[in-house]
Amino acid sequence: VPSQTELLYDLGLEDKIIGITKFCVHPYHFKSTKKSVGGTKKVHFEKIRLLQPDIIICNKEENTLEMVEQLRKICPVWVTNIATIEDNFQMITDFGQLFNCRTESQKWNDKLAFALTDFKNYIKDKEIKKVAYFIWKKPFMVAGSDNFINELLKLNHFENIYQNKGRYPEIELKKMRLEGDPDLVFLSSEPYPFAEEDAFEIGRHTHHAKTVFVDGEMFSWYGSRLLKAFDYFKKMHEKL
Template structure:
């Protein structure tokens, strides 16, 4: 008997190691793969695009907010992986009638490392989980040194338009902005606030505006509409996966951030 507690405080009891996994969190599907658990994954969402071939080899059971419960039940999972932000409470409650639902809650880098450790314990891949966390720790230390001399900037990170929405506090995005020595201009507001905009709105104190590729796919043609809102800011498109995905993506994100600073912002 194995007893483990997930990141929302729910205790789970397992007679044996879960072998049939349904993952309803794209970033954690990637983590499961990177921990060597591809064969154990039986169901994923349509947004689980890394690695891409899983969309052809695994059963697609819906999205992150709406799933086909009958398809999940037919897969006879030993465990279902959800996330407090990505999935809904109602989903988790209904899924609990099918199999144990392991819910992650990742707001900080420490939370992320703990999730990886938990997966190692949960799926008997502790050696790979420890190695991954060690690689992340080393990369974080190197990156912290790399950005130490870059001046802190006031940043606004947009995730949506019509209405305009930004990343605020208590989000993993905010944590990674801080990692990059960015001071979140909207960091005093909770979660994902909507930004009211009218003809007279100006945010003169913002140095840098980041337009994410997800969940709203900002494009080059969107940049112009932000110039009057942020007259003193540089405006850049960024790959949202590197700012918002949990798990092993953090290791890839650090490499992305380093290259990104070198190419675009080392002169600031």
């Protein structure tokens, strides 16, 4: 999982990482120095077996149960499940214990805790705005509840109009006004690359929403990436 690969690197474990997915784009040089074993939904089990890992890190949302069961035939598997900022702190602590880098993991948690407090002070007087956060087209899908995206939306004083419709619901554009009529429409840069015509098509189904292209990494990547996200959020609010 890309965000977990980045976290392992930031914990000083670069030399211990032997395999990554094709979506693990940070740090950039891993593309040429680490073995790619497939994607998050479909991996090459034989490639992984030949690498002889001591442990495999998976994620409940990104990887399927069937995949995890197959990987457990190769070596022990650690499965993360991150839906809240508190989950993120716990994952970093767990990695520190798992990989004997407790000092580094504590440093990261301290930095994140400080940045979180600072951001909460920044955001506390900001007006709460209704938002729809789009992640996919054909069918149109949005971020709902019980996921890290919604956690960060709430942190930013955004009320997700689809937070009562499941985790990643499919929606009908023509019903947007009835289902909450957002002040803001966010078009995430990943996993779907939305274009200007998508912004127009979605926006015309609201009364007055401002359509904004947002960096999906900042809203959906957990781990150490959250530190950069706080700065990104501040800059974003200044433009809204």
